Amino acid sequence: MSDTRLLDAVDALTKPTIDHVKQTTDDGEYLRTVPVEHPPLLQQLADAVVPSAGNDGGSKSASARERNVLDSDALYDLLLIQKQLIDMCAWVDVAANRSDLPATLRAWYAAYIGRAQFDAEGWYVSTLNKWAGQIRHRMERPKSFEAGYPCPICGPKPWIGTDGESYPNMLIVEYPRDEPDLSHARTICRNPECRAEWKGLGAIEELGDELREAVEKVSG
Numbered sequence: 001m002s003d004t005r006l007l008d009a010v011d012a013l014t015k016p017t018i019d020h021v022k023q024t025t026d027d028g029e030y031l032r033t034v035p036v037e038h039p040p041l042l043q044q045l046a047d048a049v050v051p052s053a054g055n056d057g058g059s060k061s062a063s064a065r066e067r068n069v070l071d072s073d074a075l076y077d078l079l080l081i082q083k084q085l086i087d088m089c090a091w092v093d094v095a096a097n098r099s100d101l102p103a104t105l106r107a108w109y110a111a112y113i114g115r116a117q118f119d120a121e122g123w124y125v126s127t128l129n130k131w132a133g134q135i136r137h138r139m140e141r142p143k144s145f146e147a148g149y150p151c152p153i154c155g156p157k158p159w160i161g162t163d164g165e166s167y168p169n170m171l172i173v174e175y176p177r178d179e180p181d182l183s184h185a186r187t188i189c190r191n192p193e194c195r196a197e198w199k200g201l202g203a204i205e206e207l208g209d210e211l212r213e214a215v216e217k218v219s220g
């Protein structure tokens, strides 16, 4: 092979990625950069359909609810990608493991490059890049975490969702996926009767020490 396009495409789907999240003081002065690791893209897609144990455990109720909203779309992508990957593995006599897609794709790659001919390489590169694009698009929602602090407007009383379930009324902090820090964060109350929203880090400061501590815990 004359270039690394295929390996790059495999890596993009199967290796964890690191975000460098900037931490600043109250007046916006740079403190330090904290690495935050994200699972491989293929694993993120699988997790979106079947939440794995221990995956951001602190915000279980909020993230489980978000995932339920995503499930049908993510499941559709996952089934298509799984089917293509299983076919690809069959062509090079590799056993596919549905519960570990990153390992399966790497096993496929090892078998594929071990062969003499790479006649379909262009097709594989574009197929794998298409998967990565689909998954990134699917995961583009803001990152969020439960602040561990009840809404100061509507209070700590749990609220009932349209699914009839009771949810703890904890504030949620959301920040854009591609932002290096929390300066564009917004803090929201998920209670449908309230929907209070605070924008920016300054608002987090005003909401109090509990929330600030929750933010600091997540950022580092």
Ligand SMILES: [Zn+2]
Pocket (backbone or CB within 6 Å): 151, 152, 153, 154, 155, 189, 190, 191, 194, 195, 196
């Ligand atoms: Zn509220």
